[in-house]
Amino acid sequence: MKPLSSARMRHWLGASAILVAAIATALPAQAGSVLDAINQRGKIKVGVGTSPGFFAPDSNGKWQGFFVDFGRALAVTVFNDPAKVDFTSSSPQQRLPALQAGEFDILLSGVTETITRAFKLGFHFGPVIFFDGQGLLVKKSLGVTKGADLDGATIAIQAGTTGELNIADFFRKSGKTFKSVVIEDSREFRNALDSGRVDALTQDSSDLAIQRTQLARPDDYVLLPERLSKEPLAPAIRWGDDRWLEIVNWTVYATIEAEELGITRANIDSFLDTSDPVVKRFLGIDKSLGEAIGLDPKFAYNIIKAVGNYGEIFERNVGKNTKIGFDRGLNQPWSSGGLLYSPPFR
């Protein structure tokens, strides 16, 4: 998207978006149950972005990606049909006001959860499904293993992001110096590293992972494991429908719990004759739980059957064997050193 926008256009975009957001917050949010509207419509409306691996149309015009799969999982929970969901792409400037205006039932476009968005915009956030953060992409030959080693280095930052502030804070804290080069266009940004004009790029690490694949020799570069900022990307919904929020929460938890229990799309049916009461409740073999909460007792089973557990969704879309080649890092179960943790299904 960046090659299109001049600085002037971006300025107008920003100003207009802020104006709209300001007026939007001044108006009362639409009342009425989101879930009722979804049931009436027969489909969930999901707002997404466009970014390789996370949400992108394939050659047949079908949405594919990490966040898209969570949208399909939601459709399984509500309708037991992964196809009953409409994805609409929205631009970063537009997506938050559009959610407020009721254009979507849920925003799965990689929104960073922040306190301002929760209170001032009136959004509930579901569980974090992708722990992102500002990273550093450096040349392997520099032999650098952590950010502090980059003392005196020249680092490229993309214009109009919070990255500039974060990197300055990071170096000030560690008492090191660096030289910054601010670049507007995303291709120029990449070329700066390719041509050796800068030593490193800094940006959200998910974005850097994609940038790396576009370099002339991707294998010569490494994304440092360190994160300079916290960017927890979570599903966002409007205030006002608690049951819808719980459905979002437990749909995400189901994928995480399945991975913790070692249940995958392939092996799930071998668990059907288990004697483990935890698995029996989770998969709905023991129907009492589903009946008590008013969902299909087998909703978790259906989700895993349709899209797989969290690990499978991750690996299929952005994992090591894809072109994105993202490391799981914080995005693995707490038992393996990550931050994913599902409350118990009981």
Next chain:
Amino acid sequence: MTATALDWRKGLFGNKTNIAITAGYAAFVWWLVVPFLQWAVVDATLHGTSETCSRDGGACWAFIVAKANFITFGFYPADVRWRAAVACVLLLAVAVAICVPRFWSRWLAAFGLGGLVIAVLLLLGVPPGQIVTTEQWGGLPVTLLLSVVGLAGAFPLAVMLALARQSRRGGIRMLSVVFIEVVRGVPFISILYMATLLFPLMLPHGASIDKFLRAQVALILFVSAYMAEIVRAGLSSVPRGQTEAGEALGLSYFNTMQLIVMPQALRAVIPSLVNLAIGVFQDTTLVLVIGMFDFLNTARAAATDPQWLGYYDESFAFVAAVYFVCCFALSRYSLWLERYLGRPGAR
């Protein structure tokens, strides 16, 4: 040495200025055209997958081949894609019909309106198939529909605005001036934002108007303000005596305008109107900021598929070629039309 060769030599190297210009062109060809052709033609990969492309280098036209359907029709359901294709042809036919002077009659409005309605119905999937919501529309049909309906819808509005701006009634004149100046005073993007984000918040609860429709109306309003100023320029080029002659014949205001003033006024500004049309055709790409998939945006999104990651050069080159063909045709048409209307006895 023949005379022509000598002329050529003189033209290219005759004096210092000519040598400099020739050197400039040679440098341009050497530094830009040759590498571009090398990339786009000589080294290009026409068939295969992205692996073939990254192995063979050059432009990856195989990407465009694989993505042709998506770039052209976006998220439109594959099994009823013929509807979108027919709608495209129909829209082009309407656009061409509007351009041919021989068809300029009162029937044109009826024909055009009919064509547009049928195109919209086809895209919507009625009758008889399942409804295709406007969110699934994309690619070329969206670009064509937005531009053609934007221009056609703006035209009557623009004529009314231009006449109102010349009106002797202060109230009407004021309304027109305020509308035109306000709309011209803000960028198209903010009008789009207002239409897509603010407007739904103002509607009573439960009521909703389709996003595509809102964007389309926003475009019509935006274009009408600019077009009204062009029409007004045309009106002021018609001598006052023409109106007076109409009045003297006992014609009503509307008859005077319809039969005497407007035909002369509009003819005078046709080149400006075509110029506006080219601008509007390109402006429709701005709908990508509100998440609509026009031709440019589908091409951009095509390069985000992990299977075909990052072939932005190819997609933008392809889109640029299509836009260029359309705009160049329009611009040649405008030149031709000027000559056609300028010839003696032109109607």
